Amino acid sequence: MLGPRLLLTFFALTALLAANIAASTVFVYYTASASLVPQRPEVILAEPNSPNVSVTLGPALASASVVVYTSNFAQLVYNPDFFSSPDGWYCAPSASLTCYWLPGDQGASGGVISIESNTSIVFDESAFILQEVTVPNTNIVRVIVNVTLRGDWAFSPTPPMVYEVGLWDPQSSAWAWLVYDFPSTQYTSYTWDITPYLEPGRRYILAIGMYVVAGVWPALYVDSAYLSIETSSYVFSQPILAANVTSDRVLYARLKLEALSVNPSLNASIWLVNSTAHESSRITIRNGFPTSWETSWIAVSPPIAGYYAALIQANASKASPTNSSVSLVLEYCTLPQGMGACVSYPVTLIIDPRTALPHHSGSQEPPGIQAWRGGTTRH
Amino acid sequence: MAWIKNVNKAKMGILLLSVLMLTVANASVFVYYTSSLSLQTSQPPVYLKEGSNANQPDLFGNTITVTVGSAGASASLTLHPTYGKTYYKNVLEVVNQDTTNAYTVYLRVTDPLSDTNVASAKVYVYDATRTLQATLDLQASNNQVSFTLPAGATYTVDVEIVISENGGSPVSPPSLTDGQAQFDLIYTAAGTTETPP
Numbered sequence: 001m002l003g004p005r006l007l008l009t010f011f012a013l014t015a016l017l018a019a020n021i022a023a024s025t026v027f028v029y030y031t032a033s034a035s036l037v038p039q040r041p042e043v044i045l046a047e048p049n050s051p052n053v054s055v056t057l058g059p060a061l062a063s064a065s066v067v068v069y070t071s072n073f074a075q076l077v078y079n080p081d082f083f084s085s086p087d088g089w090y091c092a093p094s095a096s097l098t099c100y101w102l103p104g105d106q107g108a109s110g111g112v113i114s115i116e117s118n119t120s121i122v123f124d125e126s127a128f129i130l131q132e133v134t135v136p137n138t139n140i141v142r143v144i145v146n147v148t149l150r151g152d153w154a155f156s157p158t159p160p161m162v163y164e165v166g167l168w169d170p171q172s173s174a175w176a177w178l179v180y181d182f183p184s185t186q187y188t189s190y191t192w193d194i195t196p197y198l199e200p201g202r203r204y205i206l207a208i209g210m211y212v213v214a215g216v217w218p219a220l221y222v223d224s225a226y227l228s229i230e231t232s233s234y235v236f237s238q239p240i241l242a243a244n245v246t247s248d249r250v251l252y253a254r255l256k257l258e259a260l261s262v263n264p265s266l267n268a269s270i271w272l273v274n275s276t277a278h279e280s281s282r283i284t285i286r287n288g289f290p291t292s293w294e295t296s297w298i299a300v301s302p303p304i305a306g307y308y309a310a311l312i313q314a315n316a317s318k319a320s321p322t323n324s325s326v327s328l329v330l331e332y333c334t335l336p337q338g339m340g341a342c343v344s345y346p347v348t349l350i351i352d353p354r355t356a357l358p359h360h361s362g363s364q365e366p367p368g369i370q371a372w373r374g375g376t377t378r379h
Numbered sequence: 380m381a382w383i384k385n386v387n388k389a390k391m392g393i394l395l396l397s398v399l400m401l402t403v404a405n406a407s408v409f410v411y412y413t414s415s416l417s418l419q420t421s422q423p424p425v426y427l428k429e430g431s432n433a434n435q436p437d438l439f440g441n442t443i444t445v446t447v448g449s450a451g452a453s454a455s456l457t458l459h460p461t462y463g464k465t466y467y468k469n470v471l472e473v474v475n476q477d478t479t480n481a482y483t484v485y486l487r488v489t490d491p492l493s494d495t496n497v498a499s500a501k502v503y504v505y506d507a508t509r510t511l512q513a514t515l516d517l518q519a520s521n522n523q524v525s526f527t528l529p530a531g532a533t534y535t536v537d538v539e540i541v542i543s544e545n546g547g548s549p550v551s552p553p554s555l556t557d558g559q560a561q562f563d564l565i566y567t568a569a570g571t572t573e574t575p576p
Contacts (some may be wrong), residue, residue, distance in 0.1 A: 008461045024565060025567050025568070025573045026573045027565050027566070027575040027576070028423065028565065028566050028567070029454045029563050029564075029565045030427060030454075030563065030564040030565070030566075031453050031454075031489075031561065031562075031563055032427070032453065032454040032455070032456070032471075032561070032563070032564055033454075033455050033456065033490075033559065033560065034456045034457075034458065034492070034500075034502075034538060034560050034561075034562075034564075035442070035455075035458070035558060035559050036457065036458055036459075036492070036500075036540060036555060036558035036559070037455045037457060037459050037558065038459070038460055038461060038542065038552040038553040038554075038555055038558070039437075039438045039439045039441065039459045039460070039461045039552050040439075040548075040549065040550060040551055040552045041462055041463075041549055042438050042439055042461065044549045045475070049475070058547075058550050059544055059545065059546065059547050059548065060463070060544045060547035060548055060553075061549040062463045062544050062547070062549070063461040063463065063544055070568045105480055117509070122477070138464050147414060155458075163551070164389075198499050201492050230533065243540055245426060247439055247440070247550070249440070250455070253510075262461060268380040277412040289456070308505045315435045334435070334437065334438065336437060339431075339432055339435065339466055339468065340432065340435050340436045340443070341436070341437045341438050341443060341458075341459065341460070341465055342464075342467075342468070343438070343461055343466075344462065344463055344464040344465075344466065345463045346463070358445065373539075
């Protein structure tokens with residue numbers, strides 16, 4: 001009787017074992033390892049030394065906090081004294097008249113620019129010194145021009161010349177604004193409100209010169225020149241950060257917008273410019289909302305001495321000097337289009353912190369031509 | 380005397396019976412059935428492969444070194460990060476060459492990266508549409524994540540290293556005392572509820 005029972009028990013156990021074997025899971029193990037061999041940073045950040053910009057860099061120059069101050073006042077031309085050079089002014093000479101830089105003149109505050117002839121004028125002529133001016137593309141409240149000059153002439157008791165100050169509009173090839181009058185032989189400061197004559201966003205040429213009748217030996221001396229502009233919005237346009245490559249090879253960089261907390265009226269653009277003036281596309285913010293979150297990639301390489309591999313450029317305008325903050329990432333890679341090794345540095349941009357410095361600073365030279373063209377320097 | 384003989388016979392009988400009982404009690408019964416185990420090898424359905432960014436330029440002229448075993452069953456990465464976040468896209472690929480069956484793949488940290496200057500060390504797994512499938516924290520001991528690798532699919536593996544700038548210098552590399560991590564890739568047939576031992 002026990003034999004069949006034992007047999008049944010055996011078959012039951014065997015079936016249970018077989019079921020367990022069928023239900024078991026097979027796991028296959030592979031091993032992987034990651035080893036880190038750290039390197040010093042191949043790109044380091046630097047201060048661009050821009051006015052109205054304050055930069056705090058991390059200890060390894062791999063992060064930055066940038067504070068910028070917008071202003072509703074800007075000096076587009078700021079030459080209180082031609083101290084050591086014509087300071088970027090062009091010369092538009094005539095047949096007999098040309099331009100000189102002088103280290104001083106009686107009654108002048110320092111260096112001056114003169115327009116004069118070495119001989120008596122045969123025909124009526126005019127000549128000018130010129131400076132480019134780009135009006136901000138925002139509502140303009142007031143534009144003021146101020147010039148200090150004097151005239152000098154011989155062989156005539158009355159002035160045989162007039163000074164001329166005007167804004168030439170290259171687009172229409174006409175004067176947008178022009179004044180002229182007899183000059184004094186003593187340095188005299190003249191101020192004009194030219195607000196009605198300018199349009200936002202347009203480029204003009206500020207011209208200071210003279211018109212001379214034939215038969216005289218004239219000269220015009222310019223001691224200072226200003227063109228200041230007040231806008232209804234608060235504006236900023238400067239490099240906010242610089243970057244240098246510490247190796248000897250080309251890298252590829254872009255900017256990304258990570259987060260922002262901004263004034264609803266803020267319009268801003270942020271982009272990269274490399275040492276060969278190649279620009280990336282722009283991160284853009286319109287009325288407080290980002291419309292583009294990243295720039296295109298541009299190549300950055302070790303620059304020649306005195307230059308940066310790349311600059312982060314920003315412009316901004318808004319209705320009031322209230323606080324905004326933007327979190328950016330500067331990303332650089334060893335290969336184009338985000339391949340190879342890619343390193344990200346955090347960059348925080350703060351616009352007009354609540355402890356903002358006073359506005360109306362405006363002490364920068366206007367951007368423009370840095371060569372003295374068409375004239376000579378006379379000492 | 381006869382009863383004495385009978386008593387002795389009885390004692391002897393009891394003794395013999397006791398010995399016999401002890402012998403029976405200590406005896407083992409062995410029952411033998413025959414079975415066989417045969418090993419039949421096959422190609423692995425899941426294997427590792429160098430990614431498109433493997434052995435490409437790393438920082439300062441170094442190379443993103445990726446070594447995969449000849450059978451695709453092991454991988455070794457050597458990376459050269461710096462301060463900030465250094466990201467290595469598609470250094471490794473996980474391939475399912477089984478076009479019929481999906482597999483569940485586990486990533487498990489077996490030796491975490493414990494250097495305090497490393498703020499973060501992560502492995503990301505993406506599918507072909509760059510949708511994130513898994514994130515493995517290389518700093519967490521025994522951390523385990525999983526994802527399903529569909530039949531015939533290839534997933535890519537990225538590595539992100541974040542090194543703190545605190546105490547750093549632009550002219551010297553970050554100082555790391557433990558710059559290594561190890562992790563296992565474990566796979567099994569999809570659908571099971573068991574986790575790997």
